[in-house]
Amino acid sequence: MKLQQLRYLVEVAKQGLNVSEAAEKLHTSQPGISKQIRLLEDELGIQVFIRNGKRVVSVSEPGKEVLRIAERILREAQNLKRVGDEFSRESEGALTIATTHTQARYALPPTIAEFLKRCPKVRLSIKQGSPTQICDMVLSGEADLAIATEGISLYKELAMLPCYEWNRCVVVPKGHELSQLDRPLTLADIARHPIITYDFAFAGRSKINQAFTDAGLTPTVVLTAIDTDVIKTYVSLGLGVGIIASMAYEPERDVALTAIDASHLFEPSVTKIGIRRDAYLRGFAYTFIELFAPHLHRREIDAALLASEHDSD
Numbered sequence: 001m002k003l004q005q006l007r008y009l010v011e012v013a014k015q016g017l018n019v020s021e022a023a024e025k026l027h028t029s030q031p032g033i034s035k036q037i038r039l040l041e042d043e044l045g046i047q048v049f050i051r052n053g054k055r056v057v058s059v060s061e062p063g064k065e066v067l068r069i070a071e072r073i074l075r076e077a078q079n080l081k082r083v084g085d086e087f088s089r090e091s092e093g094a095l096t097i098a099t100t101h102t103q104a105r106y107a108l109p110p111t112i113a114e115f116l117k118r119c120p121k122v123r124l125s126i127k128q129g130s131p132t133q134i135c136d137m138v139l140s141g142e143a144d145l146a147i148a149t150e151g152i153s154l155y156k157e158l159a160m161l162p163c164y165e166w167n168r169c170v171v172v173p174k175g176h177e178l179s180q181l182d183r184p185l186t187l188a189d190i191a192r193h194p195i196i197t198y199d200f201a202f203a204g205r206s207k208i209n210q211a212f213t214d215a216g217l218t219p220t221v222v223l224t225a226i227d228t229d230v231i232k233t234y235v236s237l238g239l240g241v242g243i244i245a246s247m248a249y250e251p252e253r254d255v256a257l258t259a260i261d262a263s264h265l266f267e268p269s270v271t272k273i274g275i276r277r278d279a280y281l282r283g284f285a286y287t288f289i290e291l292f293a294p295h296l297h298r299r300e301i302d303a304a305l306l307a308s309e310h311d312s313d
Helices: 005-014 019-026 030-044 062-086 101-107 109-118 131-140 187-191 206-213 228-238 283-292 296-310
Strands: 049-050 056-061 092-099 122-128 143-150 157-167 168-171 195-198 221-225 243-244 255-259 268-274
Touching: 005 019, 005 062, 019 030, 056 092, 056 131, 092 283, 101 109, 101 122, 101 143, 101 228, 109 283, 122 131, 122 283, 131 143, 131 157, 131 268, 143 283, 157 296, 168 228, 187 206, 195 206, 206 243, 221 228, 228 243, 228 255, 268 283, 268 296, 283 296
Parallel strands: 092 122, 092 143, 195 221, 195 243
Antiparallel strands: 049 056, 143 268, 157 268, 168 243, 168 255
């Protein structure tokens, strides 16, 4: 049994049982992958993949367990490599952060700037996606950390580290009637206007929906987006009022808009970091986390990973 054979198995499953795409991803040949998988199946004495002629059509029941174990072995092999790198190349390596647009655009820049000063030899990559997509990136090994508000708590394989609380503001074009109110904004005020806000999977959208539901209001959401800048663009065109994360309003840039505090109307949301509970973190990963969330020191991070392991027992 070879690690390479396990990589072939896992990649074929990852590519939707398409051996050609797996071969392309791994920069090898389709016949080579097929041959090695059959050799592994012969050694194990089971059929991992069910075939129709030469085409892989499904995963057998024992094959599902083999794939689960193979994924764990490959992760542990990667952890072994990271242990070696930690002691042989302490300040060098790569760190991949998977996050949403709002975090990447508004929350992370100061952290990234400081991290690159402290760890100039680390190759830092930022991948964007929906909360589900970024969690899947961490689970598959494409990313080391997921940073988001929604989604992370749904994945039992991820340890969850709360980072900071945030709330929302309403943005309107300059001179809009809501900006002229001489009293605090209400949900009823907002509901009288068409609303532009985040797609349901993003940035605490569930808290927005819940607030209107609890107030017995049915707002008209005319446009949703995953990108806060898109929301602000359409608000500036007069298509509706926007509900966005307060941190995403930049007075010096958003000169065509006025922000109105709405933190009293919605429950606060919490941005979190998600890490595979079986991950081995390099020293610079701890540095990044602490820069982003200063209350999270190595001790707290390790305790969260350990607690997550116990929860899974």
